[in-house]
Amino acid sequence: MSRVTTTSSQTVDVRSLLENKRSKKLKLRKLENIIPYLLLLSALVSILTTAGILFTLLRETFGFFSEVSFTEFYTGTNWSPWSGEFGVLPLIGGTLLITVIATVVAVPLGLMSAIFLSEYASLKVRKVIKPILEILAGIPTVVYGYFALTFITPILQSIIPGLSIFNALSGGIVVGIMIVPMVASLSEDAMNAVPNSLREGAYALGATRLEVAMKVVVPAALSGIIAAIVLAISRAIGETMIVTIAAGATPNLTMNPAESVQTMTAFIVQAATGDTTYGSIIYYSLYAVGITLFAFTMVMNLLSQYISRKFREEY
Amino acid sequence: MESKNLNGRVLKNKVMKTLFFSATVIALVFLVLLFYRVLSQGLGYLDWNYITSFPAPYPEEAGIWPGMIGSLMLMGVVAVVAVTIGISTAIYLEEYSPKNKLADFIRVNIQNLAGVPSIVFGLLGLTFFVYLFGIGYRLLAGGLTMALLILPVVVVSSQEALRAVPSDVKEASYGMGASKWQTIVRVILPAAVPGILTGIILSLSRGIGETAPLIIVGAATAIYTLPDSLLSKYTVMPIQIYKWTARPQEEWQFVAAAGIIVLLVILLLMNALAVWIRNKYQTRY
Numbered sequence: 001m002s003r004v005t006t007t008s009s010q011t012v013d014v015r016s017l018l019e020n021k022r023s024k025k026l027k028l029r030k031l032e033n034i035i036p037y038l039l040l041l042s043a044l045v046s047i048l049t050t051a052g053i054l055f056t057l058l059r060e061t062f063g064f065f066s067e068v069s070f071t072e073f074y075t076g077t078n079w080s081p082w083s084g085e086f087g088v089l090p091l092i093g094g095t096l097l098i099t100v101i102a103t104v105v106a107v108p109l110g111l112m113s114a115i116f117l118s119e120y121a122s123l124k125v126r127k128v129i130k131p132i133l134e135i136l137a138g139i140p141t142v143v144y145g146y147f148a149l150t151f152i153t154p155i156l157q158s159i160i161p162g163l164s165i166f167n168a169l170s171g172g173i174v175v176g177i178m179i180v181p182m183v184a185s186l187s188e189d190a191m192n193a194v195p196n197s198l199r200e201g202a203y204a205l206g207a208t209r210l211e212v213a214m215k216v217v218v219p220a221a222l223s224g225i226i227a228a229i230v231l232a233i234s235r236a237i238g239e240t241m242i243v244t245i246a247a248g249a250t251p252n253l254t255m256n257p258a259e260s261v262q263t264m265t266a267f268i269v270q271a272a273t274g275d276t277t278y279g280s281i282i283y284y285s286l287y288a289v290g291i292t293l294f295a296f297t298m299v300m301n302l303l304s305q306y307i308s309r310k311f312r313e314e315y
Numbered sequence: 316m317e318s319k320n321l322n323g324r325v326l327k328n329k330v331m332k333t334l335f336f337s338a339t340v341i342a343l344v345f346l347v348l349l350f351y352r353v354l355s356q357g358l359g360y361l362d363w364n365y366i367t368s369f370p371a372p373y374p375e376e377a378g379i380w381p382g383m384i385g386s387l388m389l390m391g392v393v394a395v396v397a398v399t400i401g402i403s404t405a406i407y408l409e410e411y412s413p414k415n416k417l418a419d420f421i422r423v424n425i426q427n428l429a430g431v432p433s434i435v436f437g438l439l440g441l442t443f444f445v446y447l448f449g450i451g452y453r454l455l456a457g458g459l460t461m462a463l464l465i466l467p468v469v470v471v472s473s474q475e476a477l478r479a480v481p482s483d484v485k486e487a488s489y490g491m492g493a494s495k496w497q498t499i500v501r502v503i504l505p506a507a508v509p510g511i512l513t514g515i516i517l518s519l520s521r522g523i524g525e526t527a528p529l530i531i532v533g534a535a536t537a538i539y540t541l542p543d544s545l546l547s548k549y550t551v552m553p554i555q556i557y558k559w560t561a562r563p564q565e566e567w568q569f570v571a572a573a574g575i576i577v578l579l580v581i582l583l584l585m586n587a588l589a590v591w592i593r594n595k596y597q598t599r600y
Binding site: 028029031032035036038039040042043044045046047049050052053056057059060108109112113115116117120129132133135136138139140141142143144145146147149150151177180181184208209210211231234237238239240241244245265268269272273278286287290293294297298301302305 | 325327328332334335336338339341342343345346348352353356399400403404406407408411412420421425426427428430432433435436437438439441442443446463466467470494495496520521523524525526527530533553556560561568571572578579582
């Protein structure tokens with residue numbers, strides 16, 4: 001009698017164990033099925049961020065254009081928001097002036113560095129120089145701003161008499177230095193992707209290193225190089241602290257690099273540091289300028305992606 | 316190519332080589348000048364007192380203490396938010412996402428977000444976190460804004476770390492009867508942790524030097540009490556440096572330079588840590 005009881009209790013135990021295991025497995029499987037959705041949820045944060053950026057920029061810009069006319073904003077040549085003048089062209093002009101100066105500095109330096117690193121430098125030299133260039137890319141922009149204002153500007157002032165403390169030249173040069181590593185390392189990547197057989201073919205025909213670099217490697221890597229330059233220009237357009245510190249706060253529609261200018265980004269900083277109440281016209285103007293800036297950089301980024309995808313040479 | 320031109324061609328090659336080399340050196344010279352300038356201006360003002368003092372009306376008494384604590388606390392918020400969301404996103408994209416349009420869209424979107432100027436993130440934070448969510452000009456608003464800003468970098472570097480785990484390790488795990496999630500948590504993530512950690516430290520070091528978005532979401536320029544909660548007023552090192560640089564008297568430049576030294580040393584330590592982790596724990600398959 002007692003034997004039977006034990007057996008039956010044992011069978012019950014085993015069965016409950018099996019049950020237990022099965023339900024555990026089921027739970028685990030349920031969890032396994034939920035996990036991808038949880039992960040997807042966090043992946044959607046990045047999409048929400050983009051949507052949020054578009055939403056804020058558009059919403060507040062609409063608020064702005066209910067008070068200032070669209071044509072006045074985009075054709076006006078006088079930007080003095082605190083006295084009700086909202087012509088954005090001086091800010092765009094300031095941004096473009098800085099960007100042109102930066103490009104003139106960064107493209108030759110960056111490209112020549114890239115050619116040197118990819119075609120001339122030994123592996124050892126490249127291993128030393130590349131990380132140092134990366135350091136340039138990692139320095140906070142506020143530090144570059146300090147450097148432009150306290151070091152580059154005085155030097156420029158001793159060369160160009162009468163140069164004001166805040167000027168586009170100093171800021172532009174330093175923005176250029178900041179984007180050199182970007183041009184250099186992305187272009188070098190593109191050149192490295194050119195297969196060696198092409199180089200060796202050219203060497204076999206008796207070409208010098210220079211001829212190989214300029215007539216074989218650079219043309220073959222051109223799409224990557226241009227994409228790198230366009231991306232660097234986009235970075236220069238969006239650069240904030242260097243120009244805020246060194247280029248001044250004078251909205252000025254000029255192409256004279258010796259003058260003080262205000263970029264779109266510098267205005268946003270200026271207006272945000274001042275006392276800007278929510279819903280005021282100055283507050284809205286931040287976003288109207290912001291969306292213009294965003295459009296400029298977006299177009300450049302998409303252009304860069306398009307160039308590198310469309311014109312890529314596959315070997 | 317005629318042989319009588321050979322000397323000319325070789326000479327041209329040599330000249331251009333020198334030119335290319337000089338261009339590379341120019342960039343490096345700028346770096347040296349920058350460090351020299353910062354050190355020569357800042358070292359005189361940098362002492363223990365500077366590190367542990369609050370901002371002051373006189374350059375000799377000013378210090379960077381609230382900025383250091385603020386930067387540290389801000390990075391705490393950023394790390395928690397960006398790491399959770401960033402790694403989950405990376406796992407989704409690398410391990411789960413079927414090759415569908417949504418996943419492609421997320422990838423393209425992350426690539427584009429990385430190209431948005433940081434100041435635009437500031438505007439996003441101003442509308443959403445400061446006003447719509449009603450956080451105000453507080454630490455939490457700055458932290459969330461900064462987290463969104465560095466999120467693309469965290470995602471991309473985590474993706475690379477996950478991708479570097481070879482598939483035979485995964486297949487061995489599946490072969491032992493492990494489920495997908497078990498494989499991810501017990502096999503793939505541990506193998507990818509050094510890479511992920513390196514990426515996170517590098518993204519944080521980018522965040523710690525960012526100035527513009529924090530100005531927009533209202534980091535204070537001078538505060539005299541340390542932030543003690545997520546809803547405190549705060550300042551960060553780059554903003555203190557910016558404010559000091561913007562003052563006209565020359566002594567304040569020295570104060571700014573001293574702040575830059577502190578900031579650069581912290582960045583250097585973070586990067587050294589990242590390199591150390593990578594070299595020490597990276598498994599080569």
